[in-house]
Structures are given as structure tokens and as C-alpha cells.
Amino acid sequence: MASSLLDNSPPSTPGKFKPDKAPPYLHHHHHRSLRLQSNISKLTFYSFLFLVLFFFFFLLSPPSSSSPRRQLSADLPGGRLWEKKVLKSTRPESAVCFTVLVTGAAGFVGTHVSIALKRRGDGVLGLDNFNHYYDVNLKHARRNVLDRAGIFVVEGDINDADLLRRLFDVVYFTHVMHLAAQAGVRYAMQNPKSYVHSNIAGFVNLLEVCKSANPQPAIVWASSSSVYGLNSKVPFSEKDRTDRPASLxxxxKKAGEEIAHTYNHIHGLSITGLRFFTVYGPWGRPxxxxxxxxKDILKGKEIxxxxTADGRSVARDFTYIDDIVKGCLGALDTAKKSTGSGGKKKGPAQLRIYNLGNTSPVPMTKMVSILEKLLKVKAKKKAQPLPRNGDVEFTHANISLAQRELGYKPATGLESGLKKFVRWYVSYYGTTKKKNGSSSAL
Ligand SMILES: O=C(O)[C@H]1O[C@H](OP(=O)(O)OP(=O)(O)OC[C@H]2O[C@@H](n3ccc(=O)[nH]c3=O)[C@H](O)[C@@H]2O)[C@H](O)[C@@H](O)[C@@H]1O
Incomplete structure (x- = not known):
């Protein structure tokens, strides 16, 4: 800061204005030239005096009054109150606990993972941009739940490099749980750019900041079962090809996996990608x-x-949120440290990818009949050919790798999982009229 100020000030070295250095046209007007020289010397003298005074009053005064951070309003990002909240939220219970930055913390999976980490004593800081892709009130309600658990959620976008750097300046994060993303398969037809913005540009921005952090955190992030695209060999294994995506x-998400490879290879970041299979449960995504x-069954609206083209119901390997949370924690717990420092790789680093599914695909018709039973309402169903907007016909995870290496073992079937979801849904929205409460416990 000081040097840039000095650069803009008038030169302080009198020698710079030696007469022989004066431009030639000045020699033709001797008097004017002398007057000018004396003016210049005065100017130089005063500039010098100004700089000396500036140096004494500003640069040598105690840092409390000169730090730019102090000039910001206290509870804005960078302000004193904000910093206090960030530090409080990230304080781990003991030396063996992690300090985790959770991106997308006000999202469905983000909320559940944050709570689970906090409960076991880890320090957690949330980051979320609270975009309007779906009902933002639900995100605020999740934030309230997090707040009550002592987790502070910073409002901001993963594309904001200054904000991310500030967070890493204030906190030493051992891990980043990166769940912020533009989700949803079909919406990519309407708003393709939002996918590039969050899932590619945002991810790169985050990795850039992580790469430069010292020490670098280990990263666990959400990929998707959708990378298996048009594959027909089931169950989907991590070894299978993933170069035929059916949606943007x-x-x-596939691009994210390749980008992860690059940052691991060049910068030594430890990165684990988790391919989630249709995650559902309380506080889910509308x-x-x-x-x-x-919602529509309760309203009596047609669904x-x-x-498929040959008249079979599409099927999904629905995975209950609590199982996914266990998989995320397992990935964090087995993540090795990143090996880079100062942005440079010091040795090979861990790069992993896992399926997190339930290994039992359920046809949509069956899913609907479970909902009918739980809601005690007959659905108005309309069979429709699978639109060509990105959906795949079925998903089915092979989870043996995650089982072996993360201790992942899904324990909730669709029926009991949907029961918990419906219980939450009714307590949150009511059965008929939409209610805006957030009283239900997580
Ligand atoms: O597994 C994943 O990685 C993905 O899971 C879900 O994607 P999807 O399985 O397509 O979940 P839904 O959008 O809830 O669709 C579930 C099933 O319902 C079907 N569906 C959807 C909409 C509809 O009106 N009718 C209908 O039968 C779809 O074709 C699909 O088979 C999430 O939305 C993605 O964010 C996530 O990445």
C-alpha cells in the first residue's frame, strides 16, 4: 500500500530535477527556466515534507487504526463482528477435530452434513449464495437450523475469489466439503449458463483458492450418478466409461472430475469426488x-x-440422506493431506472417486405407490414417455469400493426413508395449506 502511494506522489528526490536534465527548450528561456527551477525545488521540498509527515502519522501509528479491515462495517464480510462469528463457528472441540468449510451449506445435503460434522465436534463454516433456483425460504429455514446448531453461514458465491481468500485468511481449514452446485438434470435446458457458472467456473475458482492456501485443505466434493449417462451395463461401477453424458x-459434473484431476496432478490437492445417486429425505430439494x-398428490394435481419407449417405468437408485451423510464423513475421515505448499506440488496426492448409492433401483411407479400409501391419497397418475431433456432411464450403483474404503453401508430402504420425508414434509408445510414454519428438528 505504501509503495503504491509513493508511486503516485510527486518525486521526492531533488536530483531528478537537475537543470541539465531539463528539456532542451527550457534553455532558450533562461529566466523562466530559473523561476521554474525554484518552483520545482519548492514543490520538491514540500512533497518531501508531506511524505515525511505522512510516514510518521500513518505508517508508524499503531496498526489498530491503519488496518483496512477495521475500516469496514463490523458485521459485513471482513468486519470485526463477522470475523468473530467466523472464528466461533469454526472452532473445533479438540485438536483431533477438523475445521471444515462447507459450500452449499444451506442446500439439502449441505445442511445435513454440516450438522453431522458439528455434532461430532468439528469446526464448521457454511457458505451459500442463497440463489432462487428453488424456494429460498426453505434455504433460510435450513440456515436457521444451522444457526441454532452454532454454524455460521456466510452469504456469498464460490465465484467470489476475494471472499474465499478472506475466509482462508481468517481460518485454517483442514477440509473443504464442496457441495455448492447448480443441481437438477432437466433445468439445464432452461438455464445452461448457470451450470457452467457454478459447476465449472465456481469449482475452478474454489480450487484456485485452495491450491494457494497454506497449508492446502483436503477437498471432498459432490459429483453425480448422471456421469454414467447412456451406459446400460449395470450396476454402474467407478471403472465404467463416463464419456456419454445425457445432460449438460x-x-x-464430468468436467468437474477432470478438473479435479488437473489440480491434483499439478498442485498436489487431495481431492475426493462422490457420485451421489438421487438423494432424498427431510429438508430435501423441491x-x-x-x-x-x-406436493401435487396432496393438492390433487396430476403427476x-x-x-421408457417400451413402456417400462424409469427407475432410480434412491439414496437416503443419512446414508449419504455417512458416506461424506467417511470420505472426509479417510482423506489424506494435500501435498502442495505455496501453490506448488511437493509430492503425489490422493485422488479418489466413489459411488454413493443404495444398490437397489426402484421404478417410479413403485415410488409413487409408496407415497400414496404414506399420504393416504390416491395419486392422479399420467404415464408419459421420458422426455428427451437429459433424464436417463435408470441408475444403479455398485458401491463395493465405497464400502471397502469408506466403510459406507446404506441402511435405509425407500419405504422407511420416504416415511421420514413425509413426516417432515407434513410438519413443515402441513397437508393442505403451505405453512412457512421451520419448527421441525433435523
Ligand atoms: O443421481 C444424481 O446424481 C442426480 O439425482 C437427481 O436427479 P434424478 O435422479 O433425475 O432425480 P429427479 O429429478 O427427482 O427424478 C427422479 C426420477 O423421476 C422421473 N420423473 C421426473 C419428473 C417427472 O415429472 N416425472 C418423472 O417420472 C425422472 O425421470 C427420474 O427417473 C438430482 O436431481 C440430481 O441433482 C442428481 O445429480
Whole structure:
């Protein structure tokens, strides 16, 4: 800061204005030249005096009054109150606990993972941009839950490099749980750019900041079952090809996996990608079929149940949120340290990818009949051919790798999982009229 100020000030070295250095045209006007020289010397003298005074008053005064951070309003990012909240939220219970930055913390999976980490004593800081892709009130309600658990959620975008750097300046994060993303398979037809913005540009921005952090954190992030695209060999294994995505969403998640490889290879970041298989449960995402089917069935509205060209129902390997949370924690617990420092790789680092599914695909027709039973309402179903907007016909995870290396073992079937979801849904929204409460415990 000091040097840039000095650069803009008038030169302070009198020698710079030696007459022989004066431009030649000045010699033709001797008197004017002398007057000018004396003016210049005065100017130089005063400039010098100014700089000396500036140096004494500003640069040598105690840092409390000169730090730029102090000039910011206290509870804005960078302000004193804000910093206090950040530090409080990230304080681990003991030396063996982690300090985790959770991006997308006000999202469905983000909220559950943050709570689970906090409960076991880890320090957690949330980051979320609270975008309006779906009902933002639900995100605020999740934030309230996090708040009550002592987790502070910073409002900001993963594309904001200054904000991320500031967070890493204030806190030493051992891990980043990166769950912020533009999700949803079908919405990519409407808003393709939002996928590039969050899943590619945002991810790169985050990795850039992580790469430069000292020490570098280990990163665990959410990829997607959709990377298996048009594959027909089941169950999907991590070794299978993933170069035929059926949606732009899937393509951006696949791109994320390749980008992860680069940052691991060049900068020594430890990175683990988790391919989630249709995660559902309490506090879920309203854009997902099980969620809006529940809403529409209760309203008596018709629902479209997609089927394949040969008349079979599409099927999903639905995975309950608590199982996913265990998988995320297992990935964090087995993540090795990144090996870079100062942005440079010091040795090979860990790079992993795992399926986190349930290994039992359920046809949508079956899912709907479970909802009908739980809601005690008959659904108005309409069979519809699977639209060509990115959906794949079925998903089915092979989870043996995650089982072996993360201790991942899904324990909740669709029926009991949907039961918990419906219980939450009714307590949150009511059965008929939409209620805006957030009283339900997580
Ligand atoms: O597994 C994943 O990685 C993905 O899981 C879900 O994607 P999806 O399985 O397509 O979940 P839904 O959008 O809830 O669709 C579930 C099933 O319902 C079907 N569906 C959807 C909408 C509809 O009106 N009718 C209908 O039958 C879909 O074709 C699909 O088979 C999430 O939305 C993605 O963010 C996530 O990445």
C-alpha cells in the first residue's frame, strides 16, 4: 500500500530535477527556466515534507487504526463482528477435530452434513449464495437450523475469489466439503449458463483458492450418478466409461472430475469426488420428483410418471440422506493431506472417486405407490414417455469400493426413508395449506 502511494506522489528526490536534465527548450528561456527551477525545488521540498509527515502519522501509528479491515462495517464480510462469528463457528472441540468449510451449506445435503460434522465436534463454516433456483425460504429455514446448531453461514458465491481468500485468511481449514452446485438434470435446458457458472467456473475458482492456501485443505466434493449417462451395463461401477453424458448437468459434473484431476496432478490437492445417486429425505430439494409428487398428490394435481419407449417405468437408485451423510464423513475421515505448499506440488496426492448409492433401483411407479400409501391419497397418475431433456432411464450403483474404503453401508430402504420425508414434509408445510414454519428438528 505504501509503495503504491509513493508511486503516485510527486518525486521526492531533488536530483531528478537537475537543470541539465531539463528539456532542451527550457534553455532558450533562461529566466523562466530559473523561476521554474525554484518552483520545482519548492514543490520538491514540500512533497518531501508531506511524505515525511505522512510516514510518521500513518505508517508508524499503531496498526489498530491503519488496518483496512477495521475500516469496514463490523458485521459485513471482513468486519470485526463477522470475523468473530467466523472464528466461533469454526472452532473445533479438540485438536483431533477438523475445521471444515462447507459450500452449499444451506442446500439439502449441505445442511445435513454440516450438522453431522458439528455434532461430532468439528469446526464448521457454511457458505451459500442463497440463489432462487428453488424456494429460498426453505434455504433460510435450513440456515436457521444451522444457526441454532452454532454454524455460521456466510452469504456469498464460490465465484467470489476475494471472499474465499478472506475466509482462508481468517481460518485454517483442514477440509473443504464442496457441495455448492447448480443441481437438477432437466433445468439445464432452461438455464445452461448457470451450470457452467457454478459447476465449472465456481469449482475452478474454489480450487484456485485452495491450491494457494497454506497449508492446502483436503477437498471432498459432490459429483453425480448422471456421469454414467447412456451406459446400460449395470450396476454402474467407478471403472465404467463416463464419456456419454445425457445432460449438460452431467457434462459439467464430468468436467468437474477432470478438473479435479488437473489440480491434483499439478498442485498436489487431495481431492475426493462422490457420485451421489438421487438423494432424498427431510429438508430435501423441491425440484426433485419425490418432493413435488408429494406436493401435487396432496393438492390433487396430476403427476407425470415417465416411462421408457417400451413402456417400462424409469427407475432410480434412491439414496437416503443419512446414508449419504455417512458416506461424506467417511470420505472426509479417510482423506489424506494435500501435498502442495505455496501453490506448488511437493509430492503425489490422493485422488479418489466413489459411488454413493443404495444398490437397489426402484421404478417410479413403485415410488409413487409408496407415497400414496404414506399420504393416504390416491395419486392422479399420467404415464408419459421420458422426455428427451437429459433424464436417463435408470441408475444403479455398485458401491463395493465405497464400502471397502469408506466403510459406507446404506441402511435405509425407500419405504422407511420416504416415511421420514413425509413426516417432515407434513410438519413443515402441513397437508393442505403451505405453512412457512421451520419448527421441525433435523
Ligand atoms: O443421481 C444424481 O446424481 C442426480 O439425482 C437427481 O436427479 P434424478 O435422479 O433425475 O432425480 P429427479 O429429478 O427427482 O427424478 C427422479 C426420477 O423421476 C422421473 N420423473 C421426473 C419428473 C417427472 O415429472 N416425472 C418423472 O417420472 C425422472 O425421470 C427420474 O427417473 C438430482 O436431481 C440430481 O441433482 C442428481 O445429480
Amino acid at each position: 448437468y452431467a457434462a459439467t 425440484d426433485m420428483a419425490y418432493f413435488f409428487f408429494t 407425470s410418471v415417465f416411462e
